[in-house]
Each structure stands twice: as C-alpha cells, then as structure tokens.
Amino acid sequence: MGLAFDLLLAGGLLGLALQVVASRGLFRSVVLFIALGLLMALAWARLAAPDLALAEAAIGAGLTGALLLSAYRALQPAEEAADPGPAALPRWGALAAAVLSGALVAALGWAALGLEAPAASAGREALARLGESGVKSPLTGVLLGFRAIDTLAEVVVLLVAFLGARVVAEPLQRAGPGPSAPGSGEPVLTAPLLRLVVPMGVIVAGYLLWSGGHQPGGAFQAGAVLAALGVLLRLTGRLQPAAATSPAERLALVGGIVLFSAIGLAGAGTASAVLAYPEAWAYPLILAIETGLAVAIALPLTLLFSGSAGLRWRER
Amino acid sequence: MTLAELLSTGLLGLGAAFFLTGTVGLLRFPSTFARLHALTKADNLGLGCVALGLALQADSGWVAAKLALVWGLALVAATASAHLLARCILRERGGTRRTPP
Numbered sequence: 531m532g533l534a535f536d537l538l539l540a541g542g543l544l545g546l547a548l549q550v551v552a553s554r555g556l557f558r559s560v561v562l563f564i565a566l567g568l569l570m571a572l573a574w575a576r577l578a579a580p581d582l583a584l585a586e587a588a589i590g591a592g593l594t595g596a597l598l599l600s601a602y603r604a605l606q607p608a609e610e611a612a613d614p615g616p617a618a619l620p621r622w623g624a625l626a627a628a629v630l631s632g633a634l635v636a637a638l639g640w641a642a643l644g645l646e647a648p649a650a651s652a653g654r655e656a657l658a659r660l661g662e663s664g665v666k667s668p669l670t671g672v673l674l675g676f677r678a679i680d681t682l683a684e685v686v687v688l689l690v691a692f693l694g695a696r697v698v699a700e701p702l703q704r705a706g707p708g709p710s711a712p713g714s715g716e717p718v719l720t721a722p723l724l725r726l727v728v729p730m731g732v733i734v735a736g737y738l739l740w741s742g743g744h745q746p747g748g749a750f751q752a753g754a755v756l757a758a759l760g761v762l763l764r765l766t767g768r769l770q771p772a773a774a775t776s777p778a779e780r781l782a783l784v785g786g787i788v789l790f791s792a793i794g795l796a797g798a799g800t801a802s803a804v805l806a807y808p809e810a811w812a813y814p815l816i817l818a819i820e821t822g823l824a825v826a827i828a829l830p831l832t833l834l835f836s837g838s839a840g841l842r843w844r845e846r
Numbered sequence: 847m848t849l850a851e852l853l854s855t856g857l858l859g860l861g862a863a864f865f866l867t868g869t870v871g872l873l874r875f876p877s878t879f880a881r882l883h884a885l886t887k888a889d890n891l892g893l894g895c896v897a898l899g900l901a902l903q904a905d906s907g908w909v910a911a912k913l914a915l916v917w918g919l920a921l922v923a924a925t926a927s928a929h930l931l932a933r934c935i936l937r938e939r940g941g942t943r944r945t946p947p
Binding site for chain 2: 717718719720723726727730
C-alpha cells in the first residue's frame with residue numbers, strides 16, 4: 531500500500547515537472563508549478579522530514595506561486611503587444627540538451643546509489659551531541675547551533691535578494707498585484723475571512739516559532755506563515771504599497787541579522803568561539819535569534835510580493 | 847473488525863467517492879458556475895467524510911479536534927475562494943444588478 535502510494539507520488543511529481551516545462555501557456559505552467567510544490571511537500575512528509583514539508587508547502591508552493599502569479603500579471607500587457615512565443619531553440623538543440631541533462635542525472639544517480647553510507651556522518655555526530663546545542667529539536671540544533679554560519683548566510687541572501695529586486699524593480703510602473711477593478715466594492719466575504727484567518731495565522735506563526743525548540747518548526751516556517759498573512763493583507767488592500775521603506779521596516783529587515791551577528795560575535799568572548807553560545811544561555815539566545823529571524827524572513831518575502839519598497843496600513 | 851473501524855472505512859470510501867465525483871464534474875461540466883458547484887459541494891463533503899472517518903480512528907480527542915479544525919478551515923477557504931471566483935465571472939459577463947440590502 532505504501533509502495534503504491536509512493537510510486538503514484540513519484541510518478542505524479544515527474545509528470546507534473548514535465549508539464550511545467552513543456553506546457554504552452556505561461557499561466558498553466560505557473561499553476562502546475564504550485565501543484566508540483568504541494569506534491570513535493572507530500573513527498574517530504576513521506577520521507578519523514580516534516581520541517582522540509584512545511585517549508586516546501588509554505589515557501590515553495592505558496593509564496594513562490596504567489597510571486598510567479600504576480601509576475602505573470604505584470605507581464606500581461608507586454609505579452610499582448612508583441613508575443614514572441616517561446617524562445618526559438620532549434621529542435622536538435624533542445625534534444626541534445628535533454629539527452630545531456632538526462633545522462634548527467636542518470637550518472638549522478640548511479641554514483642549516489644553506489645556510495646556506501648559512511649559509518650560516522652556529521653548527522654549522526656550532531657544527533658549524538660544534541661544536548662550541547664541547548665535545544666531538543668535536531669534541526670534547530672543544527673541550524674542555529676552547529677551550522678549557524680549557514681543559517682546566517684541564508685538570511686543575508688534573502689535580504690540581498692530583496693535589495694536586488696528593489697534595484698531592478700525601481701523603474702517598473704507596475705510591480706506586484708495591481709489595484710482591484712475600478713467600480714467594484716470589496717467582496718462581502720473578505721472582511722469576515724480576514725477577521726478569522728489573520729489572528730489564527732499569527733497564532734500558528736507563534737506556535738511554529740516556539741515549537742522549533744523541541745519539534746519541527748522554527749524561524750523559517752514561522753516567517754513563511756507571517757509572509758503569507760502579509761500577502762493576504764496586501765491582496766485585500768489592507769496593506770498598501772509605499773514608495774519608501776519606513777525606519778520600523780528597515781529595523782525589521784536587518785534586525786534579525788544584526789542580532790544574530792552580534793550574539794555570534796559576542797560568542798568569541800563569552801563562549802568558546804564565534805557563533806557559539808554560552809552554555810547556560812543557549813536556549814533563550816536561540817529563541818531570541820529565531821524571533822528576529824522570523825520577522826527578517828517574513829518582511830522581505832512580503833515586500834518581494836508587494837513589489838514595493840515599503841508597506842503602509844490603509845487609511846480608513 | 848469493530849463497528850468504529852467499519853464505520854470509519856465506510857466514511858473514508860464515501861469521502862473518496864465524493865472527491866472522484868467532484869473531479870469528474872470539474873473536468874466535464876460545461877460552464878464555470880457548474881464546475882464551481884461540482885467542486886465545492888463534492889470536495890467539502892468529501893473532506894468532511896474523510897476527516898470524520900479519520901477522527902473515528904484517532905487515538906485521542908485532540909487529534910479528532912485538530913481534524914475538525916482542518917475541515918473547518920478548508921470550508922472557510924473554499925467558501926471564500928468560490929465566492930470570489932463566481933463574483934469575478936459575473937463581472938466579466940457584465941455583472942448583475944445588486945439589490946440594496
């Protein structure tokens with residue numbers, strides 16, 4: 531039974547992936563990509579990796595999907611004006627690229643199958659010494675304890691991506707979701723839906739953040755849920771795009787990184803090394819860093835979707 | 847097989863049947879409204895049956911409550927999105943006159 535389900539899942543993933551790249555319409559590809567992300571989350575859940583499943587569903591399918599749809603919308607008028615169609619790649623070129631890529635994947639798979647599992651891997655060592663990290667969840671222990679430098683760099687990458695998008699998007703007339711159709715009032719269900727969903731989303735984000743210490747969850751998942759709320763509020767017009775980033779937004783954008791770096795650098799004096807925590811303080815410090823990081827992950831993602839430098843509450 | 851297991855299996859099967867009907871309707875019905883109708887009715891009922899069937903197998907009341915929460919949230923999301931879709935299609939067709947409340 532389990533095998534049948536796995537085969538169906540693997541087949542569905544491959545089929546969807548093929549459809550995403552092969553289908554004619556751009557819109558169709560985007561929608562199929564979102565479906566691919568959801569199936570991928572299922573696959574991670576089947577592989578007993580709930581952290582990855584959560585992140586894939588929230589960021590891979592949800593936020594990336596929203597970004598792609600928003601980009602698709604911005605592309606529309608240009609596409610109507612002059613539709614060049616898919617880039618003119620000669621058939622033999624596409625075939626050669628497909629054969630070479632297929633051969634590369636097959637060779638990598640062959641090599642990976644031939645590998646023997648090492649007796650002492652970093653993962654086993656991390657699990658064995660989890661007690662030293664100050665948290666009970668192995669993933670959080672690795673992300674913020676043993677490999678904190680990677681996590682710090684990842685969040686910096688997100689900030690740089692946002693800055694890069696701002697540089698590129700500056701001259702764009704329409705980035706992000708446009709205003710709703712003129713003359714249309716707000717749909718009757720929007721306000722009740724928001725009243726129900728937004729508080730629940732905040733609770734879920736807080737729960738994910740807190741649970742990161744002892745079970746799946748953490749800054750990335752919590753940040754993704756917060757960003758999804760931001761997207762919802764932006765789409766329903768509660769948050770309006772702003773031309774300038776407010777001081778509070780600047781603080782939120784860099785706060786997590788600054789806090790992480792400061793605590794990490796202080797570790798050189800108070801603990802054994804840079805990015806190490808004093809033993810008694812490990813858990814509260816990690817929780818503080820995770821809180822800052824969740825905000826530093828949520829805000830750039832929301833702003834990327836919004837296509838603006840800042841956000842303001844709609845004036846009533 | 848106990849009564850609860852039997853009931854649970856029956857509900858799961860019924861839920862799967864609802865999902866199948868909804869999908870067939872989504873693929874085969876002619877107009878967008880009809881497709882929306884097929885999708886929302888069948889999916890919400892199907893998910894309800896699946897959630898109830900799983901709740902009967904749950905170890906604790908908490909799991910059952912979580913399943914009920916999942917169903918409730920899915921209902922809210924489906925209602926809102928179906929309403930928005932239908933509204934969008936109505937507007938594209940020139941709209942209907944709205945009676946003031």
